Amino acid sequence: MRELLYRLKDRYHFGTPTFQRDDLCFVTVKRSELRAILTELRDVEGFTHLTLLTAVDWIEEQQFQLTYMINNREANLTLALRVMLDREDATGDTIHDLWPTAATYQRELREMFGINFPGSPRVDEEFILEGWTDLPPYRRDFDTLAYSQQTYHDRPGRETHDPKTHMQKVLYADYPKGAK
Amino acid sequence: MSLRDVLSPFTAWKHVINDPVTIKDPFSREASDRYRGFHQNDMDKCIGCGSCEEICQNAAIDMVPVEGQNAGPGDSGLRPMIDYGRCCWCALCVDVCMTGSLTMSNEYTWVDSDPDAFRFVPGVDAKSWDLEPKGYQREDERRLTGTVRAPMGETCPEDRIGNFDEIVDGFTAEQAIIEADRCVECGLCVATCPAHMDIPDYISKVRDGDYEGGLQLLYETNPFSQACGRICTHKCETTCAAMHEGDAIAIRWLKRSITDSVPRERYFDLIQKPDVPETGQSVAIIGAGPAGLTTAYDLARKGHQVVVFEALDKPGGMMRYGIPEYRLPYHVLDHEISVIESMGVEIRCNMRVGQEISMDQLKTAYDAVVLSIGLHQGRSTRVPGSEKAEAAIDLLRRITAGEEVPVPEQVAVIGGGNVAMDIARSMARLQKIKHGKVGVTVTALEELDRFLADKEEIEEALEEGCDIFPARGPQEILVDGDTVTGLRTWKVDAIFDAEGRFAPKYDEDDEMVHPAGMVVEAIGQMADISLLGAELTEQLEWNRGRIMIDADGQTSEPWLWAAGDAVSGPDVIHAVADGHRVAVSISRMLTAKREALQ
Numbered sequence: 001m002r003e004l005l006y007r008l009k010d011r012y013h014f015g016t017p018t019f020q021r022d023d024l025c026f027v028t029v030k031r032s033e034l035r036a037i038l039t040e041l042r043d044v045e046g047f048t049h050l051t052l053l054t055a056v057d058w059i060e061e062q063q064f065q066l067t068y069m070i071n072n073r074e075a076n077l078t079l080a081l082r083v084m085l086d087r088e089d090a091t092g093d094t095i096h097d098l099w100p101t102a103a104t105y106q107r108e109l110r111e112m113f114g115i116n117f118p119g120s121p122r123v124d125e126e127f128i129l130e131g132w133t134d135l136p137p138y139r140r141d142f143d144t145l146a147y148s149q150q151t152y153h154d155r156p157g158r159e160t161h162d163p164k165t166h167m168q169k170v171l172y173a174d175y176p177k178g179a180k
Numbered sequence: 181m182s183l184r185d186v187l188s189p190f191t192a193w194k195h196v197i198n199d200p201v202t203i204k205d206p207f208s209r210e211a212s213d214r215y216r217g218f219h220q221n222d223m224d225k226c227i228g229c230g231s232c233e234e235i236c237q238n239a240a241i242d243m244v245p246v247e248g249q250n251a252g253p254g255d256s257g258l259r260p261m262i263d264y265g266r267c268c269w270c271a272l273c274v275d276v277c278m279t280g281s282l283t284m285s286n287e288y289t290w291v292d293s294d295p296d297a298f299r300f301v302p303g304v305d306a307k308s309w310d311l312e313p314k315g316y317q318r319e320d321e322r323r324l325t326g327t328v329r330a331p332m333g334e335t336c337p338e339d340r341i342g343n344f345d346e347i348v349d350g351f352t353a354e355q356a357i358i359e360a361d362r363c364v365e366c367g368l369c370v371a372t373c374p375a376h377m378d379i380p381d382y383i384s385k386v387r388d389g390d391y392e393g394g395l396q397l398l399y400e401t402n403p404f405s406q407a408c409g410r411i412c413t414h415k416c417e418t419t420c421a422a423m424h425e426g427d428a429i430a431i432r433w434l435k436r437s438i439t440d441s442v443p444r445e446r447y448f449d450l451i452q453k454p455d456v457p458e459t460g461q462s463v464a465i466i467g468a469g470p471a472g473l474t475t476a477y478d479l480a481r482k483g484h485q486v487v488v489f490e491a492l493d494k495p496g497g498m499m500r501y502g503i504p505e506y507r508l509p510y511h512v513l514d515h516e517i518s519v520i521e522s523m524g525v526e527i528r529c530n531m532r533v534g535q536e537i538s539m540d541q542l543k544t545a546y547d548a549v550v551l552s553i554g555l556h557q558g559r560s561t562r563v564p565g566s567e568k569a570e571a572a573i574d575l576l577r578r579i580t581a582g583e584e585v586p587v588p589e590q591v592a593v594i595g596g597g598n599v600a601m602d603i604a605r606s607m608a609r610l611q612k613i614k615h616g617k618v619g620v621t622v623t624a625l626e627e628l629d630r631f632l633a634d635k636e637e638i639e640e641a642l643e644e645g646c647d648i649f650p651a652r653g654p655q656e657i658l659v660d661g662d663t664v665t666g667l668r669t670w671k672v673d674a675i676f677d678a679e680g681r682f683a684p685k686y687d688e689d690d691e692m693v694h695p696a697g698m699v700v701e702a703i704g705q706m707a708d709i710s711l712l713g714a715e716l717t718e719q720l721e722w723n724r725g726r727i728m729i730d731a732d733g734q735t736s737e738p739w740l741w742a743a744g745d746a747v748s749g750p751d752v753i754h755a756v757a758d759g760h761r762v763a764v765s766i767s768r769m770l771t772a773k774r775e776a777l778q
């Protein structure tokens with residue numbers, strides 16, 4: 001795999017590869033070169049299988065990371081290409097023409113992260129969320145707790161206790177807290 | 181339509197003769213080994229920190245008091261109750277659990293018509309899966325919170341031994357944020373802090389970079405936050421939830437990082453005297469240590485006139501005249517006390533009560549009097565020759581005052597506590613400056629692992645070239661004419677008798693003579709109560725040689741309170757807590773007095 005990357009690196013811009021194992025490597029590529037690299041890897045290097053396509057929300061950096069994991073079954077090698085997208089724009093390039101299964105992943109990413117893939121089949125149709133009107137739920141600024149509290153009822157009679165306040169009550173109720 | 185599409189329904193028939201992949205009896209089927217089923221919680225390990233509740237994105241967890249678990253040091257006594265109507269089995273609670281007590285069994289099938297049956301406290305409400313080893317446990321190395329303390333810079337032994345400069349650098353802003361980030365804000369430590377400082381709240385101020393807000397928070401509970409950020413005995417860190425699976429949070433250093441990050445002149449803007457009317461009542465405080473000055477700070481902020489009488493040249497008490505400069509620089513203390521003075525507190529130094537002014541005069545001139553005189557008399561071993569020994573706290577005071585102290589090439593210290601380390605390391609510095617080399621021998625009754633001194637103190641003393649002789653009992657201070665020549669010790673076999681009373685037993689055959697031109701006794705201090713005079717001493721109630729006080733710090737005399745080392749102790753933060761307590765009690769009395777007059 002190292003030698004493969006070595007071969008490609010003159011023609012494409014690669015970040016520093018991370019070898020998770022000898023047969024599993026992650027590397028960041030430029031968005032503009034992604035389709036060319038994928039096509040070459042698929043057609044020339046035997047990476048015929050798209051294992052998965054997923055995303056990470058790097059909200060602090062205002063970026064989405066897409067991870068394209070592809071596999072060469074013959075050689076038993078897995079390569080994961082990372083592409084960084086502007087979080088504001090949140091648009092990726094569809095690859096459903098390279099792997100038809102990608103359309104399903106892209107539809108899921110559209111729904112869960114709000115990342116658009118123009119041209120991808122049925123990308124705007126609901127995937128598993130029905131009638132969703134909130135922020136895409138895998139975005140890190142989506143407040144899962146608030147959502148679950150609004151959406152699901154508590155059993156009646158629930159009551160919680162803050163450890164600090166509880167200890168104050170039990171252990172040092174008489175201490176004059178603060179100079180106030 | 182391809183040929184394959186046409187044929188495949190028929191090719192499927194070939195599976196008819198295979199074993200079915202479905203399960204005959206789906207009801208008694210066991211889930212896979214790492215399945216995330218109903219929770220288990222080890223009651224001996226859980227500390228009730230509530231991190232599981234905090235992380236749950238489904239608000240499925242309540243922290244509840246349970247039978248058999250009591251609040252105590254480092255344990256809130258609460259335990260997580262889970263509402264399985266909300267739980268989505270994500271296991272975030274297991275992943276975050278600070279002790280590893282919380283796990284999940286692989287049991288998930290359970291039918292009941294009562295929905296409330298699905299709300300219970302794992303580990304308390306017995307379930308059939310409580311001992312099930314299969315299920316989900318957090319992988320060993322995986323932790324959601326950092327387990328390692330951010331590094332702290334220190335001057336190396338070679339560079340620090342020839343001077344009294346401060347040793348610990350303090351966190352950089354980056355280090356402080358990394359360290360603050362590890363705190364889960366459970367607040368278990370707050371109960372342990374004698375002044376119950378708002379630890380998680382000020383740590384979160386560090387994380388947000390809001391040092392000024394942090395400083396204001398610190399002052400709500402502790403006007404000696406700068407000192408405590410450096411020299412506090414930091415017992416809070418012994419009950420930190422993070423210590424169960426990593427290093428306790430460096431609470432003390434985070435406090436220091438707030439106080440160091442706010443420019444000194446800003447203190448006076450941020451910590452202002454509240455706008456309250458003057459009461460016209462006045463309080464006299466004897467002793468300008470942390471107990472007296474905290475009382476003074478609180479009372480002045482309530483509008484009372486406060487005068488502090490201090491015997492020595494400068495205020496600060498043992499923080500100045502005991503704790504060496506390399507641990508607490510004087511300029512830090514000066515600044516800290518100037519903030520207290522800015523509340524209108526008047527400190528009169530070189531005013532020894534009992535000499536310059538009497539208790540009776542204070543009683544007459546003031547509405548209340550606070551005795552916060554600390555422990556300023558060294559205890560003696562009373563072994564032969566001990567009248568020639570130096571007392572550690574006298575020496576430390578003279579060093580602080582800039583007096584000339586004798587610095588022989590070889591010094592022997594008796595004692596294994598922090599005071600012993602302080603004098604040993606101070607003398608080592610003076611020796612290095614005067615003779616270019618260190619010659620300090622520390623002897624103590626205890627074995628090294630039972631020394632009362634903090635581990636770091638012992639380590640640093642060793643690094644600086646002090647020799648430590650554990651389990652050695654002093655027998656005689658050897659004198660030649662007027663000069664001390666050494667210390668004779670015997671090996672200690674036992675310190676206490678069968679009843680636990682102090683009764684050291686020695687091996688007389690194992691004798692050593694530690695050559696020394698000075699022997700220092702650092703075996704404890706007591707209060708100098710001569711200021712009270714015979715009459716008051718007689719009137720007061722005593723408890724084993726200490727003035728008796730009630731829970732508010734009031735003595736048996738209605739006008740006299742007592743605080744700090746003289747009556748409780750043993751450290752600065754206890755003195756601060758005492759100060760708050762006494763101030764509230766005095767204020768209450770003064771208010772009642774005012775109201776009675778109206």
Ligand SMILES: Cc1cc2nc3c(=O)[nH]c(=O)nc-3n(C[C@H](O)[C@H](O)[C@H](O)COP(=O)(O)OP(=O)(O)OC[C@H]3O[C@@H](n4cnc5c(N)ncnc54)[C@H](O)[C@@H]3O)c2cc1C
Nearest residue numbers: 467469470471491497498502533553554744745750751752
């Ligand atoms: C060497 C040494 C090292 C220590 N290290 C630490 C440490 O690292 N961390 C920690 O938390 N604690 C430490 N301590 C303990 C800590 O200093 C004390 O617990 C704390 O200072 C007690 O406060 P206080 O106000 O009760 O008494 P003090 O600080 O002792 O103050 C009492 C004041 O009263 C004055 N006074 C006494 N008699 C009279 C009188 N008749 N008239 C007027 N004024 C009088 C004294 O001069 C003194 O200024 C150390 C103590 C010593 C001796």
Ligand code: SF4
Nearest residue numbers: 236267268270271273
């Ligand atoms: S498993 Fe997940 S949803 Fe259930 S209690 Fe734990 S954190 Fe909450």
Ligand code: SF4
Nearest residue numbers: 226227229230232277
């Ligand atoms: S996180 Fe762990 S230790 Fe803390 S309360 Fe929950 S189960 Fe107990």
